[in-house]
Amino acid sequence: MSILRTEKLCKSFSNGGVQQHVIKNLDLEITEGDFTIIMGSSGSGKSTLLYALSGMDKPNMGKVFFGDTQIQDYSNDELAVFRRGNHFHRCS
Numbered sequence: 473m474s475i476l477r478t479e480k481l482c483k484s485f486s487n488g489g490v491q492q493h494v495i496k497n498l499d500l501e502i503t504e505g506d507f508t509i510i511m512g513s514s515g516s517g518k519s520t521l522l523y524a525l526s527g528m529d530k531p532n533m534g535k536v537f538f539g540d541t542q543i544q545d546y547s548n549d550e551l552a553v554f555r556r557g558n559h560f561h562r563c564s
């Protein structure tokens with residue numbers, strides 16, 4: 473079962489008037505119970521991806537699913553409630 477999923481996820485930043493596309497049309501599926509590693513050189517967008525997946529930041533376009541719940545259109549207040557109520561547990 474997929475615990476985290478993205479559809480056509482896009483995240484860009486405006487840096488000094490230049491639009492920097494960090495995540496472009498990403499389709500990602502992370503399955504519950506899997507051990508998943510996100511690798512990439514410094515500045516490649518790992519933190520940007522994790523912020524979008526965890527509801528710490530909002531994507532510019534595309535969808536983010538936590539289970540069946542789409543979180544990309546949540547307001548900041550809704551995201552705060554979402555983050556407070558959904559914890560990732562350490563494997564033991």
Ligand SMILES: Nc1ncnc2c1ncn2[C@@H]1O[C@H](COP(=O)(O)OP(=O)(O)O)[C@@H](O)[C@H]1O
Pocket residue numbers: 485486487494512513514515516517518519520521
């Ligand atoms: N809040 C931000 N404003 C502008 N640019 C950002 C911001 N966050 C990240 N970036 C840019 O996005 C790119 C990816 O950054 P980041 O996700 O932190 O990479 P990583 O975690 O893989 O090192 C970098 O070029 C970084 O400068």
Ligand SMILES: [Mg+2]
Pocket residue numbers: 518519520
């Ligand atoms: Mg980082």
